[in-house]
Amino acid sequence: MSDIFISYSREDKLLARRLGQAIRSVGWSVWYEQVMDGESRDEARKYAKAQIVIWSEASVSDDVVHREVQEAYDRKQLLAVAFDATTPPDSLITRHLFHLGDWTDDNDKAFQILVRELEELAGPPRKTIRWKSYLIAAASIIGLALLITGVVLVKRMNDENMADHLAWQQAYRKHSYEHFLQYKKDYPQGLHKIEAAHFIDSLSDQLMWDSVRVQRDAAMVMIYLNAHPTGQYVKQAQQIQDSVKDEQAWKKATTDGSLVGYKVYYELYPNGLYQSEVLQRIDAIENPKVAPTVRRKTPHLVHKYSTPKEVECVAVSPDGRKIMTRAWQTSAWLWDINGEVIHEFKGHDDWITCVAIAPNNRHFLTGSWDKTAKLWDLNGKVLSEFKGHTDHVSTAAFSPDGTMIATGSFDYKIRLFDIKGKLLQVFEGHRGVITSLAFSPKGDRIISGSADQSAKLWDLTGHEKLSLDSHINWVTDVAFSPNGKFVATSSRDKTVRVWRLSDQKHVKYKGHESAVNTVSFSPDGKHIITGSSDQTVRIWSLEGQQEHIVKELGNINDVSFVNNSDHFIVGSSANNASLWEISY
Incomplete structure (x- = not known):
């Protein structure tokens, strides 16, 4: 003992x-x-x-x-x-x-x-x-x-x-x-040989896993699994292995382009990453139709909303009639869709980091470096204050029914409150700043992104259900699809990934030339929109096909579709928010 x-x-x-x-x-x-x-x-x-x-x-x-x-x-x-x-x-x-x-x-x-x-x-x-x-x-x-x-x-x-x-x-x-390995070499029967072996195995596991995550190569995954059959990342390695094989099989099928090739892929991967697209291609070959001429939609600018400071965050009301942005460092502005400022929310003691509009279109949420979040009415009266974080509040969100508030912080924690400010739960598990969070459409789960390069799925009791770990830099933003079956994550590693939650398989979107700061699903769930420090907004199909590029002045900090419309809103470092429409 x-x-x-x-x-x-x-x-x-x-x-x-x-x-x-x-x-x-x-x-x-x-x-x-x-x-x-x-x-x-x-x-x-x-x-x-x-x-x-x-x-x-x-x-x-x-x-x-x-x-x-x-x-x-x-x-x-x-x-x-x-x-x-x-x-x-x-x-x-x-x-x-x-x-x-x-x-x-x-x-x-x-x-x-x-x-x-x-x-x-x-x-x-x-x-x-x-x-x-x-x-x-x-x-x-x-x-x-x-x-x-x-x-x-x-x-x-x-x-x-x-x-x-x-x-x-x-x-x-x-x-x-290297230093633990040198100790073991110099003192093979040393007093600390057991501890040295423990650290060597653990650090070797971590180093090899980092290489696997960066390279995402099937051969590297096999080397990892053979070297660490009981390692702490075995499950994630197997998921990468399945995903890489899936992607290779799809590339082979599309290169061949034949009915047999697509059917072979579907037989091997009936629930694969490209399940929807392969079925469409099989049907198109077996039942050829003359496709009507379709004019491609192109985005065009509808309105700009000028602000005195960089627009770090932007929110659109569910009814599509109001827009909320940060104004000055410690205040936020509420606009009507035509560009008139309805109200300025003042009361924070430090920079505002995030804004949100409630499902009822009448309540408004701000988070700040002063370690608090505040709930406001339309007249700028503070209805509730959400306290408890020990560092800056970095992100905040309403539940779909508007009865709960979730906040994330530089203290690595997420806090769940009722609408009156009563603490309901604390979520712990991330090892870095919480950069983003979102409720599922049913309001029974929360997805969070972090500087620890992961996104985590939680139930409302604070239990971690999944950890999505394939990014190799900060996860900057997260979003649920409208049906709740998919999650999108953006990252400073210049990529976006859309994950199928049932098996954690994902499609990687590549094209941005700098950090991807924000991601959002379209209202019909068929597209995602992304914004990057490369000063572009990009719209993609759910299969990863890039459909539109919008070039803006300044880094793109936040993007969001307007509910039930072809409009989307962009917040940038060029001291403005802009409303765009995708039309013929």
Whole structure:
């Protein structure tokens, strides 16, 4: 059983690992993650002689940490450490709070005092006991004549252990695949060989997976699966493998262009990425028809809405009669469709980052760097305020029935509120800024995009249902299709992907020459519209065919179709929003 148990919030995992490794190197057995063979978390905590809690902004509000710590506190087995200026809860204040913010090695004064406190609770480290016993036994057995030899041998072993320990400290501080591999090479039987092997395997898995994501090559996927059959990205690798094979089969079918080729594809992939298009092509070959001449639709500008600042965000009311944009840095404007400003919303203390219009067309939502979102009526009165984030609010959205508000933040969290501002749920799981979110058409799910290069699907209780991980840069925007069966994601990697949620297969849209900042579905779900820092708006078919390009001045920050129409609205860095119509 472990001598010492470390309790921490999952945000502090790296700090706990570092502290646990340091204490293990002194000589105690420590439980800080699933490292001790055959010992569960509850067993380790129950039988540990001492318990350390890492207080941080996250753990102070973590109920699980509080429950674990309370038991150790009651048994007088608790020691507390902090790596920042966090203050422990009043009910759990210990005799000392060891500040390790400046801790770099085992000679740090605070760490040395912590070690002495641990000796009082957990007893001397095993290594100390083992060497003392060895020396006493050696002196008893071999006598005074061999004592000098024994001392020399012990010194040599201690020197080897010290060199081993210093090499491990250096590898752990660098925390790279190369440094752990070098440690294993230099000390194949070292004191930390198990931990080194663990980190080498984990980092090798991550490095190879990063290559797979970038290259999306079938051969690379197979190499990954063979090298890491139980790796943490096996499921995603298999999805990429299926998707690549699907794309290759479709390319072969379209190159051949024959009925047999299309039927072979459909037989191999009846639910493939190009299911709809292959059925259309088979039908066209088997039942040829004279196609009527169709004039191609082309977008043309209807109106421009000039603003004093860059239009970072734009929203259209469900009835298509109102448009909302950021105006000045801390205010937003509500326009009628003809370009008249109806009202200016003022009240935030910092930049406005996002705007939204409620399904009832009468309520309006803004999010801000002041860490809040506000709900307004048509006269500019604040009806509700949504608080709780610890960093900038970056995105906000109404549920389809208008009864709930979801907000995303630079604190990596999503918060779900009722319309009056009562917190309903906190969603945690992203490892980066929340850039975008959207409710499903039925309002029972939320899709979120993040700087951690993923999009995640959640139910309203905060459980993660899916993680869509194929982008290789920030996911900048997310959108549900009108039928709720597809999700579109845009990214700084210059691509857009449309995902089928039933099996996570996706089509990749390539064509933009810079970061894609925004994506939206057309009201009929047959097209998507995208905007990019390459100063273009592009309209695509659902199969990935580019149909229109609109060139604008400035980076395109936001785009959205107007409900039940052929109009779309664009927000750009050229200090304006513009309304376009696709017509003959």
